Amino acid sequence: MYKIFIVEDDPVICRAVSEHLALWGYQVRSVRDFSRVIEEFTDFNPHLVLLDIGLPVHNGYYYCQELRKRSKAPVVFLSSASDNINIVTAIELGGDDFIAKPFDLTVLTAKIQAVLRRAYSLQGSVNLLEYEQALLDLGAETVSGPKGKQELTKNEFRILQILMENGGHTVSRSDLMVRLWESESFIDDNTLTVNVSRLRKKLEAVGLGGMLATKKGLGYQLG
Numbered sequence: 001m002y003k004i005f006i007v008e009d010d011p012v013i014c015r016a017v018s019e020h021l022a023l024w025g026y027q028v029r030s031v032r033d034f035s036r037v038i039e040e041f042t043d044f045n046p047h048l049v050l051l052d053i054g055l056p057v058h059n060g061y062y063y064c065q066e067l068r069k070r071s072k073a074p075v076v077f078l079s080s081a082s083d084n085i086n087i088v089t090a091i092e093l094g095g096d097d098f099i100a101k102p103f104d105l106t107v108l109t110a111k112i113q114a115v116l117r118r119a120y121s122l123q124g125s126v127n128l129l130e131y132e133q134a135l136l137d138l139g140a141e142t143v144s145g146p147k148g149k150q151e152l153t154k155n156e157f158r159i160l161q162i163l164m165e166n167g168g169h170t171v172s173r174s175d176l177m178v179r180l181w182e183s184e185s186f187i188d189d190n191t192l193t194v195n196v197s198r199l200r201k202k203l204e205a206v207g208l209g210g211m212l213a214t215k216k217g218l219g220y221q222l223g
Helices: 011-023 037-044 060-070 084-092 105-123 154-165 173-182 189-205
Strands: 003-007 027-030 048-051 075-079 097-100 128-131 134-137 142-145 148-151 212-215 219-222
Touching (some): 011 027, 037 060, 048 060, 060 084, 084 097, 097 105, 128 154, 134 154, 142 189, 148 189, 154 173, 154 219
Parallel strands (some): 048 075
Antiparallel strands (some): 134 142
């Protein structure tokens, strides 16, 4: 699970962002004491930082430079000071992206996903698969969507993993069973149907209803 550290002094924005990202399966923490931002960052050791510019004690530029001395975790600036000078300054001081306030939470999530993908996929340490609004945690074997997170059984997890790896392409029932056999989780044709039905209900529960489509006579695909 990726950890995100929020350095933002507006409690309304901070709460809204925290609650939204938690629904997507991220572990989120915001600054409690602005005189101890660096200490709290070090203690949490996040994968990504959301950083405002206008802050108590020091501004975001100062914190970005200090964080860069200690970590390679990407920094995404969130600020209403979105003129070209501030954007250029933020990037030159080590920021990885800049999102102007006010922002849409869906856009923010997409930006965060993109930055995390760039930062960690090259290191071979990505523990998440994503497709559209779905996030599959490969370590915890959970799926997250707009309405929360669900734990998956071993078979449900493998089925969803295979479908996500194939994107929007159809995967035949026989291919699914072969892959499940390879993972030492052999299931027959009827049991595959039952597992797909249970997986579909869990996807619906996290706001991903209709995502898993049955292609009659062919197999399954994500749509």
